Amino acid sequence: MKVISFVTIIIILSFFFLHNESFAQSEGKYTIVIHGGAGYISPEISQEIKKAYLSSLKVALKLGKQILSEGGTSLDAVEQVVKFFENDSLFNAGKGAVFTSTGWHELDASIMNGIDLSTGAVAGVKKIKNPISLARLVMEKTPHVLFAGEGADNLGKKFGVGIVENNYFDIHRRYQQWKLKQQEEVKGTVGCVAIDFYGNIAAATSTGGLTGKWPGRVGDSPLINAGTYADNNTCGVSGTGQGELFIRLTVAYNVSALMKYKNYSLEEAAKEIVFNVLPEGSGGIIAVDKDGNYALPFNTASMLRGVANSEGIFEVAIWK
Ligand code: ASP
Numbered sequence: 001m002k003v004i005s006f007v008t009i010i011i012i013l014s015f016f017f018l019h020n021e022s023f024a025q026s027e028g029k030y031t032i033v034i035h036g037g038a039g040y041i042s043p044e045i046s047q048e049i050k051k052a053y054l055s056s057l058k059v060a061l062k063l064g065k066q067i068l069s070e071g072g073t074s075l076d077a078v079e080q081v082v083k084f085f086e087n088d089s090l091f092n093a094g095k096g097a098v099f100t101s102t103g104w105h106e107l108d109a110s111i112m113n114g115i116d117l118s119t120g121a122v123a124g125v126k127k128i129k130n131p132i133s134l135a136r137l138v139m140e141k142t143p144h145v146l147f148a149g150e151g152a153d154n155l156g157k158k159f160g161v162g163i164v165e166n167n168y169f170d171i172h173r174r175y176q177q178w179k180l181k182q183q184e185e186v187k188g189t190v191g192c193v194a195i196d197f198y199g200n201i202a203a204a205t206s207t208g209g210l211t212g213k214w215p216g217r218v219g220d221s222p223l224i225n226a227g228t229y230a231d232n233n234t235c236g237v238s239g240t241g242q243g244e245l246f247i248r249l250t251v252a253y254n255v256s257a258l259m260k261y262k263n264y265s266l267e268e269a270a271k272e273i274v275f276n277v278l279p280e281g282s283g284g285i286i287a288v289d290k291d292g293n294y295a296l297p298f299n300t301a302s303m304l305r306g307v308a309n310s311e312g313i314f315e316v317a318i319w320k
Pocket residue numbers: 037038187188189207208209210218219220221227239240241242243244
């Protein structure tokens with residue numbers, strides 16, 4: 001009897017310490033960063049458009065902040081924030097996805113869980129209303145990591161996610177054409193990275209890709225290590241910019257690698273990749289590290305972005 005109660009006490013104590021240790025990392029803290037694409041938004045844009053961008057960023061950030069402050073997971077926060085952006089035609093993801101050279105929309109998305117490096121992604125989907133949610137299902141409900149094209153659309157049907165005709169994404173067309181004529185280029189890919197109360201980091205990215213891309217072209221956003229990465233031991237990253245360069249330079253993973261192998265701080269690692277590895281004018285990243293620090297460097301004229309944390313920071317911005 002005595003032996004049993006001794007063992008029970010040891011088990012209870014070790015649970016308490018283990019639990020406490022994982023909480024000790026973040027002690028109820030959280031940080032969330034978002035982006036709505038790097039590019040060249042002219043500072044001359046109308047007040048109306050500027051307001052629309054800033055207000056969408058604020059709503060997205062508020063949504064993520066609420067999930068995290070109520071003890072929700074970073075995985076739920078990044079999925080919900082990206083889903084919100086996908087449903088907002090201002091951004092080049094989901095509903096606002098750009099046109100390929102042949103007048104279609106082909107969408108890419110990925111999500112990664114820093115707890116165990118599990119990840120899911122979809123590329124070139126044409127009928128999935130919210131590609132980020134299908135990416136999460138790929139991660140959680142299949143033995144695979146990346147589904148592409150028709151197979152990915154069919155998987156969406158199988159899982160019962162929202163299916164739309166490709167012209168659902170056309171709603172943005174006039175606005176986009178108008179914008180291209182009157183404003184400088186706006187890329188508008190979206191991403192979110194967060195660390196939750198429990199010290200878990202997640203990252204998510206979603207895009208329609210580059211305007212006029214060749215049919216079948218896949219960018220960095222659905223490629224883990226290039227456009228998205230998350231590891232609880234280092235950081236989470238979501239990128240936006242010229243996808244071909246992000247793929248060739250393994251952008252997202254390299255931020256984590258500099259921290260892991262060279263002991264760089266998050267800020268040093270993020271700046272090194274964005275300012276010394278990526279060519280000027282090619283894009284930016286948002287990142288959060290295991291201690292809740294954040295970095296939002298970009299080497300373009302603008303990057304729609306935002307950050308919120310448990311210390312009361314709540315900021316959105318477009319230019320430097
Ligand atoms: N990185 C995306 C792509 O190349 C585009 C972007 O971020 O704007 O597909």
